[in-house]
Amino acid sequence: MALDIDPARWHPDTIRGRRVFLRRHRSDQFPAILRWYRDPEVARLTRFQVGPVSDDEVRRYFQLRLLSPDAFAYAIHLAEGDRLIGTTTLSALDPDNGSVLFHITIGEHDCWGHGYGTEATELMVAHAFDALTLHRVGLSVFEFNTRAVRAYEKVGFRVEGRSREAVWRDGSYWDEIHMGILESDWRRLHPRGVPGGRTARGAAGGPDDGADTGRDGDRDTAGGQPLRYGRR
Ligand SMILES: CC(C)(COP(=O)(O)OP(=O)(O)OC[C@H]1O[C@@H](n2cnc3c(N)ncnc32)[C@H](O)[C@@H]1OP(=O)(O)O)[C@@H](O)C(=O)NCCC(=O)NCCS
Numbered sequence: 001m002a003l004d005i006d007p008a009r010w011h012p013d014t015i016r017g018r019r020v021f022l023r024r025h026r027s028d029q030f031p032a033i034l035r036w037y038r039d040p041e042v043a044r045l046t047r048f049q050v051g052p053v054s055d056d057e058v059r060r061y062f063q064l065r066l067l068s069p070d071a072f073a074y075a076i077h078l079a080e081g082d083r084l085i086g087t088t089t090l091s092a093l094d095p096d097n098g099s100v101l102f103h104i105t106i107g108e109h110d111c112w113g114h115g116y117g118t119e120a121t122e123l124m125v126a127h128a129f130d131a132l133t134l135h136r137v138g139l140s141v142f143e144f145n146t147r148a149v150r151a152y153e154k155v156g157f158r159v160e161g162r163s164r165e166a167v168w169r170d171g172s173y174w175d176e177i178h179m180g181i182l183e184s185d186w187r188r189l190h191p192r193g194v195p196g197g198r199t200a201r202g203a204a205g206g207p208d209d210g211a212d213t214g215r216d217g218d219r220d221t222a223g224g225q226p227l228r229y230g231r232r
Contacts, residue, residue: 009131009199015074017119018196022074022088025066029075032084033066034058036107045145046105048167065089076106076120085111088120090128090137098135100128118151122194125155129183131199136182142167143175156189157181 015022025033036042037058043050066073066087076086086106093100102124106117128134139157141148157179165173 012199015123015127016198017123017194019079020116020119021077021079022123023077025073025075027067029084030062033062036105042105042107088124100134100137102137102139118154121151121155123197125181125186126194126197129186136180138180141177143177152179156185
């Protein structure tokens with residue numbers, strides 16, 4: 001099969017949407033990342049373990065998973081004013097089967113519920129299918145995170161299964177929901193792609209977690225190699 005993907009297309013510096021754009025992380029973003037990852041409400045929504053994380057743990061995560069040139073991670077910015085609001089990554093890239101896991105965290109509470117997460121998810125999923133030529137994108141999300149479930153459903157993710165009562169939160173057990181979207185689902189639901197979706201080349205590095213439930217120690221990086229994935 002032809003290895004014909006331009007690295008700048010495969011791992012661009014910027015992916016532009018209408019109201020948000022994705023740009024590779026920069027080292028001066030650490031204070032914001034630290035604030036988000038130490039935020040108890042973000043931890044409640046995204047992590048199995050909600051105990052405090054140390055600055056060092058977040059720093060290591062930032063360096064390895066968000067800043068590294070091999071990490072497929074993007075900062076989420078508002079198109080208007082360039083404000084940094086979150087982070088999104090692809091992990092556990094499986095080239096043999098054309099699949100990857102998606103994660104997103106909008107760390108700024110005042111930016112929840114404005115459609116930014118849906119648009120950032122659409123941009124990443126479009127990128128996974130168009131540029132990375134993958135076959136499926138999966139994620140996991142806690143049952144009580146109804147805002148996230150709704151955003152993923154709007155993009156076209158379907159519930160594929162659940163790990164019953166996998167998480168203890170707020171005095172009850174809740175399911176971990178597994179969702180996925182296939183390239184065929186995406187093409188059917190978004191025949192024209194993402195409105196405004198464009199990529200730009202440049203340099204820098206970076207992936208994270210959004211649907212990061214804190215168990216994905218298997219997060220693989222996705223940077224660098226100009227490979228064609230999947231069976232297309
Ligand atoms: C999950 C997340 C990415 C969603 O992005 P967002 O920009 O807040 O969500 P959107 O505005 O795009 O879409 C949310 C949808 O849920 C609905 N919604 C908002 N708050 C809700 C709530 N409390 N309960 C149920 N639905 C809710 C909105 O109305 C919207 O649906 P609609 O367009 O049909 O009206 C973002 O909220 C986030 O990062 N949260 C913190 C971390 C997190 O939960 N990450 C995901 C882990 S799996």
